Amino acid sequence: MTMIDIMLPYYGDVALMQAAVQSVRSQTDEGWRLTVVDDTAHPDVPGWFESLADERIRYFRNERNLGVTGNFTRCLDLAEYEVMSMLGTDDLLLPNYVSTVLAAYKDHPGVGMIQPGVTVIDEHGQPVKALADEVKRRLYAPKVTGRRLMDGEELAASLLRGNWLYFPAITWRTEAIKSVGFRADLRTTQDLALELELIERGEQMLIDSTVCFQYRRHLESVSSKMALDGDRFTEERGLYQVMAERMKAKGWPRAERAARMHSASRLHALTLLPTAVKGGQRDVARALAKHAFGNG
Known part of the structure; x- marks a missing residue:
């Protein structure tokens, strides 16, 4: 049975992090393990994880602050299952996320990346149509109903016109993402650089239109x-x-x-x-x- 490592590099709002964790625990498919790598010094967080007493969750606190790239890299180092995802601290999985991506991977074994369907929510958890996301959806994202495989020049050109992917929602073949990793010299374009490198290496992306992820935009800021x-x-x-x-x-x-x-x-x-x-x-x-x- 294929399992997914859900990695959660944590910094920031405690309540939003806790909501993200609970969204993982609410999955209908049990084929997951959650690993939280805490890059904060918030005193209440370790005790909260201990109170969960959930054997499916691993919790690590960094001895020193690693920053975004360092924490992402540590998450990669700790991933062990065949596929993994890098959940954002303030994003949410819908209950069907694990079942959706594992079914997609079962039907397309070895695919490098799986982008499932995403809805966007605001800081209050309410659905929102932000301009950036409407532009992604209407102008740049391929129109997919069901599933579609993309790779090579077609996929590279599509992303270089406009990066329509939602990085925290993607499921990766662990071996593939580990082979590239995250560039320390990039601050805001790490996701696109990673995706393009994998495409150049011949990896395919499976797009599954099933909505199973909530991506949060903090509109006020x-x-x-x-x-x-x-x-x-x-x-x-x-x-x-x-x-x-x-x-x-x-x-x-x-x-x-x-x-x-x-x-x-x-x-x-x-x-x-x-x-x-x-x-x-x-x-x-x-x-x-x-x-x-x-x-x-």
Whole structure:
């Protein structure tokens, strides 16, 4: 019987983390193990896990703060089952998540990535239609009813036009994701870099439209935080430039063109430009304009 390692790199809000844990415990399929790697120093968290007395849950607290990349890497090191997922601290599994992804993997053994259906909720747990997600769904995500396998240039070009995946919802073949890992030099584009590396190595993605995951967006803080972080687009532009050359070397012209255009990333920067200008953030505004209208 195939089991899934659900890894939870934890930092942040205790209540949201507890809700995420309880969503795992509410799965209809018992083929899971949850591993929580705590990168905080909150005094009440270890005792809460001890009170659960659930043998299906492993809890580790880091002796020192590892940061996002370090904690993700430790989660990879601790994963042992054939497939795994990297649940976000504030996201939720619907009760059918494990049954959905394990059934998909059983029908497509060895697939590198499984992206199931996702709904988006706000900070209060209510369904929401955020602009970023509507753009993903309407402009960039493939239209899938049931299941669809994608790979190669088709998948790479699709993601380079606009990354429509939800990283915390993906189930990975553990051997595949461990073979690539997370890059310490990237802060905001680690997920896309990882996915593209796996595609270049020949891994396939299975898309399953069954909705079984709730992805949380904290709407009140998104615009302000993103507008204050013009550096993220410098990182994105660098990754797209590198990927354009790699796609060219691989003989994937559609993917190369998509990397050079990176239309979704440019559009994102453009939508944030008025906020930066209105807030008098000149350096950020220049960075956003360069990304939105530049040649690279």
